[in-house]
Every structure is written in structure tokens, then in C-alpha cells.
Amino acid sequence: MRLANKIGIVTAAASGMGRAGALRFAKEGAAVGVADIDQGRVEAVVAEITAAGGRALALVGDLRQDEFARDIVRRTARAFGGLDFVWNHVGHPGPAAIEGIDMADYELAMDLNLRTVLVTTETAIPEIRARGGGALLFTASTSGLVGSGFSPVYSMAKFGIVGFVRALAKRLAPDNIRANAICPGPIDTPMLRVFVARPDQQQAPGDQDKEALIIRRAQQVPMRRTGKPEEIANAALFLLSDEASYVSGAALPVDGAATA
Ligand SMILES: NC(=O)c1ccc[n+]([C@@H]2O[C@H](COP(=O)([O-])OP(=O)(O)OC[C@H]3O[C@@H](n4cnc5c(N)ncnc54)[C@H](O)[C@@H]3O)[C@@H](O)[C@H]2O)c1
Known part of the structure; x- marks a missing residue:
């Protein structure tokens, strides 16, 4: 098992790629905190993991709230005895417009693509450091590698994630904490x-x-x-596992060659 004895968190884990990741990581031996605002679907993911003999914890709340973004770290570490990895997967498309932009939608996009990720990461670093190292993974996008003409605010945020990852990789290398981004098409x-x-x-x-x-x-x-959510989960599994022990600061496109 590729994540045997690891403890981790996946955000936006009730649907799509986050759900696929949570299920896959549990199958590979990890205990998984399943964080999302959608209570019914979080409980369904946790039930699926536990029915298959895995370990999972339901973390239901709004990641726009700083307290919840911190609490997912504390509760997972308390429940399972530490923290080895976080996949900060939550994000939001944001407004399509620049002229006539809806600033409330801008705030929502910045909160869900950047702020919550920062707050969760801040809380996770000391927990992961206490384990002697681990891995942080962030979901950017191909729109974080090349500009998206129809989602400029989304590109702004996802380029921000890639920049954050590259900076974190350098800063946290002495702590044996790796930071990578996955860039789905x-x-x-x-x-x-x-x-x-x-x-x-x-x-x-x-x-x-x-x-x-x-x-x-x-x-x-x-x-x-x-792409299928499982194809992103496969790449995430590699980046979070010890197989990627010398990979940090990468922004990996998983996009059917779209950005090639
Ligand atoms: N789907 C794509 O084509 C694509 C491509 C590139 C990047 N992404 C990125 O992938 C991530 C999620 O994408 P997905 O396609 O797996 O999503 P999805 O639509 O399948 O699921 C999104 C999840 O986020 C949860 N969520 C929304 N607001 C929340 C909040 N305030 N607090 C907690 N949870 C909340 C929802 O309940 C839902 O379960 C985002 O970061 C997105 O930018 C998606």
C-alpha cells in the first residue's frame, strides 16, 4: 500500500476529483479527513471508505470560515494521532467578466482558491513538521500555467497557487515537507x-x-x-506518496497534452 500508516486531509472531498482522491488514498492505507460543505455527500464518502475497511473522518463545514479551515487540521490530527499530508483541493471558478465584474463573486473565488488554502496550510505545517516531514498538495489548473481568456480571475488565483507552491517548496525543504501543485485540464x-x-x-x-x-x-x-476524476487522483497519489520523495515545487499538468 502506497500510503500505509499515513494520515491526511482532502478538501472539497465530497465530489469530483477530491472524492476520487479520498477513496483512493484510503484504499492505499491512509486515514483520511474528508472536508466539504456538503454534509450528505461527505457522509457518503466516509461510509464508502469505512465499508471497505478504511479509516475516514467527516469534516463538514464552510472552508470560507477561517476557523473551519483550521479546525479540519486539528480534528484530523486529534482523531488519528498526527498529520502527514494535505490535499488543498477546494477552489472556485470565479467571475468570467472583467468589465462589470461582480466583486462578491471575486471575493468568493479568492477565498476558496487562496485564503482557505493559506489558512489550512498555516495550521498544517507544525503538525506535519512534528511527524518529521510530509507533503502538501494544491490544486491549481492549466489556467494556472497559461492564461484563460474566458476566466481571467480564475487564472489570477491559480497562478497564485503555483507561485505559493514554488515558494513553499523552498521554504519548507529543510523541514522535509514537500509542496506540489496538480494542474488539471x-x-x-x-x-x-x-x-x-x-x-x-x-x-x-x-x-x-x-x-x-x-x-x-x-x-x-x-x-x-x-479527464476522469480518478486520473487526477492517480497523479495526486504519486505526489503525496514517498515515491515522490525528491519532487517538490512542481506544477504537474494532467491535461491530455493541452498545455504541451
Ligand atoms: N473540473 C475541472 O475541469 C477542473 C479543472 C482544473 C482545476 N479544477 C479545480 O479542481 C477543484 C475542484 O474541482 P472538482 O471539479 O473536483 O469540483 P466538484 O464540482 O466536483 O466539487 C467541488 C466541491 O467543493 C465543495 N465546496 C464548494 N464550496 C465549498 C465551501 N465553501 N466549503 C467547503 N467545500 C466547498 C462542494 O460541496 C463540492 O463537493 C477546484 O480547485 C477547481 O478549481 C477543476
Whole structure:
């Protein structure tokens, strides 16, 4: 088992890639704190893990609240006896507009892409250091590697994540704590339906059939398909495991060659 005896947290773990990661990490031997605002789905993920003989803890709350972003670390460490890794996966598309931007949506995007990640990381560092080292993983995006013309605020935030990861990797190297980012391309989750509905040159005005838009979006990827949440979970598993012991400060695209 690739995460035997490890203790970790996944945020936004009730759906999509976070859920796939939580299930996979538990199967690989980790005890997992499952953090998300969606109580029913958190409980379903925890139930699935425990039914398969794994260990998981439900952490239900709003990651926009600093106290909750800290509490997920404290509660996981208390429940399982320490902390080895965190996958800061939570994020938000933010506003599509620049002119006429909705600043409340901007604040939400910055809180969920950056602020909560910072607060959780601040609380996690001493816990991971106390174990003699570990791994921090962050979800950026291909929009954190190349500019997204239809989501500039999202690019702003995700470039921020990549910068944070590179800086953290240097700062935390003496503590044997690795920091990496995963940069997904279009992955088939509920959030992808938000992105594909945004106006861009490829889209006819008024075209609202999201499934048709997803097929069209997939055609723009060199591999001609969207990614599956499990394909991101596989890459996350590698970056969080000891197999990646000399990998830190990386921003790994998992995108069907979209940014190649
Ligand atoms: N889906 C994609 O194509 C794609 C591509 C690149 C990057 N990403 C990034 O992946 C991450 C999540 O994506 P996904 O596609 O797995 O998402 P998803 O839509 O499947 O799930 C998002 C989860 O976040 C939770 N959430 C929302 N607001 C919250 C809050 N305030 N507090 C706690 N939990 C909250 C939701 O309840 C939901 O379970 C984000 O960081 C996103 O920017 C997604």
C-alpha cells in the first residue's frame, strides 16, 4: 500500500476529483479527513471508505470560515494521532467578466482558491513538521500555467497557487515537507459544467446544452477527451506518496497534452 500508516486531509472531498482522491488514498492505507460543505455527500464518502475497511473522518463545514479551515487540521490530527499530508483541493471558478465584474463573486473565488488554502496550510505545517516531514498538495489548473481568456480571475488565483507552491517548496525543504501543485485540464465533474457554459469564440450565442459543450470542449484537448476524476487522483497519489520523495515545487499538468 502506497500510503500505509499515513494520515491526511482532502478538501472539497465530497465530489469530483477530491472524492476520487479520498477513496483512493484510503484504499492505499491512509486515514483520511474528508472536508466539504456538503454534509450528505461527505457522509457518503466516509461510509464508502469505512465499508471497505478504511479509516475516514467527516469534516463538514464552510472552508470560507477561517476557523473551519483550521479546525479540519486539528480534528484530523486529534482523531488519528498526527498529520502527514494535505490535499488543498477546494477552489472556485470565479467571475468570467472583467468589465462589470461582480466583486462578491471575486471575493468568493479568492477565498476558496487562496485564503482557505493559506489558512489550512498555516495550521498544517507544525503538525506535519512534528511527524518529521510530509507533503502538501494544491490544486491549481492549466489556467494556472497559461492564461484563460474566458476566466481571467480564475487564472489570477491559480497562478497564485503555483507561485505559493514554488515558494513553499523552498521554504519548507529543510523541514522535509514537500509542496506540489496538480494542474488539471478539463475533468468531468460538476465544476466543468460551470466553465463550459462561459462564452468564448467556439460557442454559439445562447448555446446552453452543457453536455454538448463538454463534448466540444473535449475536442480542443489533444487527446480528444476530458479527464476522469480518478486520473487526477492517480497523479495526486504519486505526489503525496514517498515515491515522490525528491519532487517538490512542481506544477504537474494532467491535461491530455493541452498545455504541451
Ligand atoms: N473540473 C475541472 O475541469 C477542473 C479543472 C482544473 C482545476 N479544477 C479545480 O479542481 C477543484 C475542484 O474541482 P472538482 O471539479 O473536483 O469540483 P466538484 O464540482 O466536483 O466539487 C467541488 C466541491 O467543493 C465543495 N465546496 C464548494 N464550496 C465549498 C465551501 N465553501 N466549503 C467547503 N467545500 C466547498 C462542494 O460541496 C463540492 O463537493 C477546484 O480547485 C477547481 O478549481 C477543476
